Every structure is written in structure tokens, then in C-alpha cells.
Amino acid sequence: MTALHWHRPLMLLAIVMALLVLFSIGGLIVDDRILTGLPIWAKAVKFALSVLIYAVTWAWLIAQLTRWWLISWWAGTVAAVGLGVELAVIVTQIVRGTTSHFNFTTPLDAALWDTMGLSIVVVWVATLVVSLVLFRNPAPDPARNAAIRYGAGLSLIGAALGILMVVPTQAQRQTGSAIRGAHTVGLPDGGPGLPILGWSTTGGDLRIPHFVGMHAVQLLALVVIALEFGARRITVLRSARSRAALVTVAAAGFGGVLAVLTWQALRGQSLVHPDGPTLLALGVISTAAAGSALLIMRRRPRSTLIAPEPRRAIGATR
Structure with missing residues (x-):
């Protein structure tokens, strides 16, 4: 096809x-x-x-x-x-x-x-x-199946976060502004921002979690591809069970980061100027994800290994 x-x-x-x-x-x-x-x-x-x-x-x-x-x-x-x-x-x-x-x-x-x-x-x-x-x-491969399901769910959550931007700010309500809603939290839209993307470098920006969440399905698909290529050299990755567990860890970590980015934006904090609590939250998520991945990689695989099929698309072909 x-x-x-x-x-x-x-x-x-x-x-x-x-x-x-x-x-x-x-x-x-x-x-x-x-x-x-x-x-x-x-x-x-x-x-x-x-x-x-x-x-x-x-x-x-x-x-x-x-x-x-x-x-x-x-x-x-x-x-x-x-x-x-x-x-x-x-x-x-x-x-x-x-x-x-x-x-x-x-x-x-x-x-x-x-x-x-x-x-x-x-x-x-x-x-x-x-x-x-x-x-x-469901896809025949559990890792691919996990990537599809978690990716679709996280993408829907990311897209739904856009609703946070349509709520008029307090200043807009007080002045009766003809602009009702904003990307930036704590400051008017249009201030200093990242090149090309325009995400605020001085205040919170709700576009960040919205964008990141929407593309979860692509990110997790890349994780699956990386794991399947890695299985050519790393024995434990030849186990479909291990690959699925690693995808689950990646999805959980992604969801945690998405929550932190949303929390950071709602507090009016710029992506490029995180405070202590934000860094602590990201550190906890990173440590938990890395630790979980290490435990999976060190786990003795089952005797029956399922070789990856890198040339097949995720899911069954119609």
C-alpha cells in the first residue's frame, strides 16, 4: 500500500x-x-x-x-x-x-x-x-501496542490542554478587551520569546504543554523504533516483554514531564527559567524513569524471546 x-x-x-x-x-x-x-x-x-x-x-x-x-x-x-x-x-x-x-x-x-x-x-x-x-x-507486538495506546491517550490530553488558553485573563475581564484568551500566563502575549517558536522567555506559556502533549504518539513511536534497532545488539531488548515495559516507562515519564510543563506554565514561569520546585519535580521524574529502565535492562529475559520486526508497521496490516 x-x-x-x-x-x-x-x-x-x-x-x-x-x-x-x-x-x-x-x-x-x-x-x-x-x-x-x-x-x-x-x-x-x-x-x-x-x-x-x-x-x-x-x-x-x-x-x-x-x-x-x-x-x-x-x-x-x-x-x-x-x-x-x-x-x-x-x-x-x-x-x-x-x-x-x-x-x-x-x-x-x-x-x-x-x-x-x-x-x-x-x-x-x-x-x-x-x-x-x-x-x-491491538498490535501483535506488546511494545508497539503500548506505544499506540499511551501515545494516543497522551496526545488527546495534550490537545485538550489548549482549552486553558481560551479563558480570558483577569486583565481582559477588567478592561473588557476584545481579545479574550492568551498563550502567556502572567504577562501579555507578544513579549520576548524563543526564536521561531515564540514561546515566552519571561512568563508561563501554555503553548508548550499543548504542543509537547500533542506529539506524544510520534515520540513513543520513535522509542519503539529505537528499541527494535537496539535489539539487534542488546539481548534483553529482544524480549517483547522488556520492550513493552520500557515503552511504558517512557510513556509514564513523558506524562510526568507534561504535567510539570503544565504546572510551570500555569504558575507564570518561563520554560527557560525554572525554579527549585520545577527542577526538583523534573529530577524526580528523570531519576524514577532512569531507575526503572535500568531495572528492566538488568532483568533476566524469559527463555522465549520474540525478535523484533523492524520492517513492519506498528499494528496489523489491513
Whole structure:
């Protein structure tokens, strides 16, 4: 099965997003407008690239299903349409020279933001449906199965964290601002930020846990790939049970880091200036994960070892 046939609507969306990334990079070069502290086309580059990764990943996962494939196909199609609407609104507002998020400045701005907000909810529900179908289609390899399930769950949590950004800040409520919601906690949006990403370097930024969480499924897939390649040289990794346990540790560690990043942002603390409690929490998570992984690696594998199959996709081929 060629990549385009994994899930045609999502793969077509991925192609459009790839073209949009290139177009937006061109916009960065020729358009010198600045919006909320960043080049105005930077948002299109970031969102198009994120959607591209989402579309390819979930199209591939849907292609692995053996049961309830039609339900997941329609859910993936709904997600593709919703994401297309979201990017269309973002590009429209860039062309108009204004922000797409939290913008109630004019009736048109409010209608576009409401449309985008609705599309985001639809995409989340569609992703939930595909995730539930994936749970009903266990992969033959327990490590791959764990990566799919934990990755999908964490991705849904990361996406849901975006709701924290739509709540108007106290200052916005007091002044009756036409902007209702913010990425930054403790400071107005548009302050000093990391290059390209724009994440605040002076206050908390809710985009960080939102972004990190959404891409859990890709990260855990990379963990599985690394373990399977490692199994060629490390005996204990040839055990499917050991690989699954290590994926579980990676998922638990990822979830802990996601919780800390959310806690840090909500306290108005910059990612690049963590305080003692944040460093302590990250240290505890890292130590627990490293210790657990070491115990698994030192464990005597069962006599029956299951060799990895690095050339097969995660899950059963439809």
C-alpha cells in the first residue's frame, strides 16, 4: 500500500500543508510585518508543519486497522476537514494582518475565531474516535501496542490542554478587551520569546504543554523504533516483554514531564527559567524513569524471546 492510500483525505491534507509550509517560508522572506512579537507568517509555518505531522501519523495508523476501519476512515476524514478549516482561518487572518486566536475585535474576527474553535473541537472528537478504534485493534507486538495506546491517550490530553488558553485573563475581564484568551500566563502575549517558536522567555506559556502533549504518539513511536534497532545488539531488548515495559516507562515519564510543563506554565514561569520546585519535580521524574529502565535492562529475559520486526508497521496490516 502506497503512502497516499493510507488515508487519502489526510494524506492530501499533508500535501497541502507541505505546500503551505513552503509558501509561508516565502512569506517570512518577503513580508516584514510583525504580529504579537513574531513575523506574521511564522504562525502559518508552525501550524502547517504540526498538521502535516498529525495527518501523516494518523493516516498511517488508520491504515493498520483490521476492524472498524470504516468508522476510523470517516473520523479521519472529519479531522482532515476540520484541520483544513483551521488553517484556512489562520491564513485568512494573516492576509488581513490580524491575529486569528482569541480575537473578538470585529464581528468577522469573532466569527472566524468561533469557526476555528469549533473545528478544533471536531478534530479532537474525531481523534478520540480513531483512538478508541485503535484500542480495539491491538498490535501483535506488546511494545508497539503500548506505544499506540499511551501515545494516543497522551496526545488527546495534550490537545485538550489548549482549552486553558481560551479563558480570558483577569486583565481582559477588567478592561473588557476584545481579545479574550492568551498563550502567556502572567504577562501579555507578544513579549520576548524563543526564536521561531515564540514561546515566552519571561512568563508561563501554555503553548508548550499543548504542543509537547500533542506529539506524544510520534515520540513513543520513535522509542519503539529505537528499541527494535537496539535489539539487534542488546539481548534483553529482544524480549517483547522488556520492550513493552520500557515503552511504558517512557510513556509514564513523558506524562510526568507534561504535567510539570503544565504546572510551570500555569504558575507564570518561563520554560527557560525554572525554579527549585520545577527542577526538583523534573529530577524526580528523570531519576524514577532512569531507575526503572535500568531495572528492566538488568532483568533476566524469559527463555522465549520474540525478535523484533523492524520492517513492519506498528499494528496489523489491513
